[in-house]
Amino acid sequence: MDHSRDITGELSKQGYRMTPQRMMILATIEKSDDHISAGESYSQAVATYPNVNISTVYRTLELLERLGLVTCTDLGEGRVRYHPVEKGHHHHPVCRECGATLDLKESLLTPRKDALLPGHGFIADLKHLAILGRCVNFIKYIYIA
Amino acid sequence: MDHSRDITGELSKQGYRMTPQRMMILATIEKSDDHISAGESYSQAVATYPNVNISTVYRTLELLERLGLVTCTDLGEGRVRYHPVEKGHHHHPVCRECGATLDLKESLLTPRKDALLPGHGFIADLKHLAILGRCVNFIKYIYIA
DNA sequence: TTTCGTGCAAACCCTTTGCATTTGC
């Protein structure tokens, strides 16, 4: 599927201009298998089209997120990662020790999504939830409650 | 309860030196109601004992976390917050729009903690989980799956 | 005394911003 065309079309439809820079940035988001950071998007974009500036990348990603075209996930790296909404969503266990990330079926957490609203006045965004912990290589002990 | 004495004792027991700086930093962690950031700990510590440096704060917090005496939570602010383990744990819905945070009973998520291990080789640290979403003031729509 | 901890200052990384210039529509 050509998701980037979706995003491109959506931008035009909403009155935003299509620039070469934006197209390059969209391409990097699309072709990335895992979630991509602003810095990575910039490096990749500038490699094929030198006329891209890091601040443009930040402004573009912020726009896409505001329009709901990409989701923004904090994996606890001290930076944020982006992902097109069309590519689906899932949770991300992140190992505190080695930084390894896994994908996790959403179904493991969503059954309780509704529990977050009624008593708390809060709607959780559980599309890309970062969950810190330890992967197999760094499990030290198992605590059984 | 005097938790700081626990932490202090634990540090000594493990062969780490007790310095005035470390005591000041421990005190700030203890007296903070909510979770505290490195910068906040520094400001508070330096106010009562001028001889504290921000890098000492970072090194101390890193030590405490490594020893398992404090937990470290990423609330999506672009910085990290610390909390003594003895003070219990809970989750933190954080509003993407206004930054408001709430406390959430752990029981809303822990029933599924065990589900994270078997098939995935991962132990989730669900003590202080940041959950991004929108609070009552910024709820735009409710999606019913 | 000897190792550990600290202060200092610089550097690092990620991100944001103001302003002049360029460019899509």
Added chain:
DNA sequence: GCAAATGCAAAGGGTTTGCACGAAA
């Protein structure tokens, strides 16, 4: 042409690091 988008450069915030000095044990 005009508003929107970009480039540039500077600044901001948070965090880390190397090294020499100082202090706990």
